[in-house]
Amino acid sequence: MSQYETPLFTGLVQHAKSNPIQFHIPGHKKGAGMDPEFRNFIGENALSIDLINIAPLDDLHSPKGMIKEAQKLAAEAFGADHTFFSVQGTSGAIMTMIMSVCGPGDKIIVPRNVHKSVMSAIVFSGATPIFIHPEIDPNLGISHGITIESVEKALEIHPDAKGLLVINPTYFGITADLKKIVEIAHSYEVPVLVDEAHGVHIHFHEGLPYSAMEAGADMAATSVHKLGGSLTQSSVLNVREGLVSPQRVQSIISMLTTTSTSYLLLASLDAARKRLATEGRDLIGAAITLAETIRQEVNEIPHLLCPGKEILESDAVFDYDPTKLIISVKDLGINGYEAEKWLRNEYQIEVELSDLYNILCIVTPGDTEVEAAILIEALKKLSEQFGKADDEANHHHVILPDIPLLAMSPRDAFYSETEIIPLNESAGRISAEFIMVYPPGIPIFIPGEIITEENLLYIRKNIEVGLPVQGLEDETLKTIRVIKEFEAIR
Numbered sequence: 001m002s003q004y005e006t007p008l009f010t011g012l013v014q015h016a017k018s019n020p021i022q023f024h025i026p027g028h029k030k031g032a033g034m035d036p037e038f039r040n041f042i043g044e045n046a047l048s049i050d051l052i053n054i055a056p057l058d059d060l061h062s063p064k065g066m067i068k069e070a071q072k073l074a075a076e077a078f079g080a081d082h083t084f085f086s087v088q089g090t091s092g093a094i095m096t097m098i099m100s101v102c103g104p105g106d107k108i109i110v111p112r113n114v115h116k117s118v119m120s121a122i123v124f125s126g127a128t129p130i131f132i133h134p135e136i137d138p139n140l141g142i143s144h145g146i147t148i149e150s151v152e153k154a155l156e157i158h159p160d161a162k163g164l165l166v167i168n169p170t171y172f173g174i175t176a177d178l179k180k181i182v183e184i185a186h187s188y189e190v191p192v193l194v195d196e197a198h199g200v201h202i203h204f205h206e207g208l209p210y211s212a213m214e215a216g217a218d219m220a221a222t223s224v225h226k227l228g229g230s231l232t233q234s235s236v237l238n239v240r241e242g243l244v245s246p247q248r249v250q251s252i253i254s255m256l257t258t259t260s261t262s263y264l265l266l267a268s269l270d271a272a273r274k275r276l277a278t279e280g281r282d283l284i285g286a287a288i289t290l291a292e293t294i295r296q297e298v299n300e301i302p303h304l305l306c307p308g309k310e311i312l313e314s315d316a317v318f319d320y321d322p323t324k325l326i327i328s329v330k331d332l333g334i335n336g337y338e339a340e341k342w343l344r345n346e347y348q349i350e351v352e353l354s355d356l357y358n359i360l361c362i363v364t365p366g367d368t369e370v371e372a373a374i375l376i377e378a379l380k381k382l383s384e385q386f387g388k389a390d391d392e393a394n395h396h397h398v399i400l401p402d403i404p405l406l407a408m409s410p411r412d413a414f415y416s417e418t419e420i421i422p423l424n425e426s427a428g429r430i431s432a433e434f435i436m437v438y439p440p441g442i443p444i445f446i447p448g449e450i451i452t453e454e455n456l457l458y459i460r461k462n463i464e465v466g467l468p469v470q471g472l473e474d475e476t477l478k479t480i481r482v483i484k485e486f487e488a489i490r
């Protein structure tokens, strides 16, 4: 089969065209049985392929037909031995990677700035995390990748680890020397699992960092929906044979996946793969050029900084993805969230994320010079409005959360006897909950960690400016569940 073919998407369309009489779910029966307003909005075409795993349409849980063919083409396109489609987002693919290699008590080496799905999988599997400090960028107030030295050290101390997880690229588009990391991990026969949520496109353009499969990694959870053109929630899990068993991966992903898999999501993966494989290089090349133009223009605006190649000087930055525009607004004397709100209110611009110091804008083949020009105009206005004289007062001091000590395994903490106490009085206690700012969804505390005053301050600062702090059972963020302490009986 050629990369120009879409066996799953084409198969579904042909099935719909044959106009079958459907006595099966979904009960909306091509839209006829649903709310007409919604039906008209979504459109008949989409509803005609919102189908289910009847025999002619294959089954994601045991693919033998059109899904198998589509996954095979995807594997070929990504340079993997096997590709598994995920309708549970990259979160589902990440949980599958970890649970495929780790059981209760097994060690897994992970950077601390991982997405919450990694921590969830650690709780579910009962694995023990061995944390590596990510490199912190003190100017931008963001964390980067991990260094070769820290990987070497972690593996020297824990050669029995069952896996090493690497975020490549980070949300901000930074990559580590993944080839070298893979080489080191493989010398210990430790498989490398890559969170490639923000890097589906890098495989398809030689001007971008190495993809996980190019670097020789064993598994990669890759968000096709984020930057590859498929529908939200659809991702792939790429697997290289050798240190991991594809059969095990198939059974774990199946355990974590709904039996009612969305064929709209699956078909969109098939179509996105075709476009990436056949036109991706040109489309991504154009996005890189557009992003570089925007970067240059942003850097001409007073008080704003959009880092480019110079970011490569840091130890943990081996390469970067120029389509990610990290725009530092801290010299304007405002925080990233204020800039985000201002852009929304004044220009109807929605950014990808903001934090205390930056906004992040992503450029994809879906953008043109029209949107780029509006962004530049808006940023010029933002700078005029907030940028006072370049005095000291405008230079915010960057604060970042510390990495707390882990007092017990996340799973033990999650299932321990707990009590609820005021968040403000929780320093020194062991957290039984996750707390994070989403996006990016990197936990500030995970179950089992000792709560520190510094991190409570960081949380308060985020709440104060209105950033989306979440994860606690108490949505008002006033209380936290901690491990219960028992006084001696007198």
Ligand SMILES: Cc1ncc(COP(=O)(O)O)c(C=O)c1O
Binding pocket: 088, 089, 090, 091, 092, 094, 115, 117, 167, 170, 171, 195, 197, 198, 223, 233, 235, 439, 440, 441
């Ligand atoms: C680094 C990272 N990994 C994993 C994920 C999870 O991806 P998904 O939303 O597709 O489940 C995200 C989502 O934002 C992420 O930023």
